[in-house]
Amino acid sequence: MNVYILVVDDEPDVEALFRQQFRRDLRAGRFQMEFAPSAPDALKLAAEVRDPSLILILSDINMPGMSGLDMLPKVRAEHPDVPVIMITAYGDAETRRKAIERGAVGLLTKPIDFALLRQEIDTRLERAA
Numbered sequence: 001m002n003v004y005i006l007v008v009d010d011e012p013d014v015e016a017l018f019r020q021q022f023r024r025d026l027r028a029g030r031f032q033m034e035f036a037p038s039a040p041d042a043l044k045l046a047a048e049v050r051d052p053s054l055i056l057i058l059s060d061i062n063m064p065g066m067s068g069l070d071m072l073p074k075v076r077a078e079h080p081d082v083p084v085i086m087i088t089a090y091g092d093a094e095t096r097r098k099a100i101e102r103g104a105v106g107l108l109t110k111p112i113d114f115a116l117l118r119q120e121i122d123t124r125l126e127r128a129a
Contacts, residue, residue, distance in 0.1 A: 002031075002053055003053050004032050004049050004053055005121065007034070008037075008058065009063070010064060014035070018033060018035075046079060056124045058084075058085050059071060059085075061087065062088065062090075072086070072103050083106075084104050085117075086099040087107075087112065
């Protein structure tokens, strides 16, 4: 089964960073990563990838137009079983509260702790197997 992780971020260098961090996993075919530069694009991509192959969504909070927090309830309504982890440069208590209230399972702060993220991905892969 092909499993997908959807990464949503308006910064163009994020895709290169994630592909570099997970290059061995991607080459080995453990999972595939899809990238969306905006929340509306992410909603379209998520609609194309059917459950259970979509195992995780990672989304920046601060993006032009629709923010990650605005996207969160929409994507959770369409994919209630797919966990969403929000990513932000501002990991304050209020941002965390808003993210959790809207359905996020967690919040990562930038710079991203890729060892922690890898553990989260491994957990999701085990559950999908």
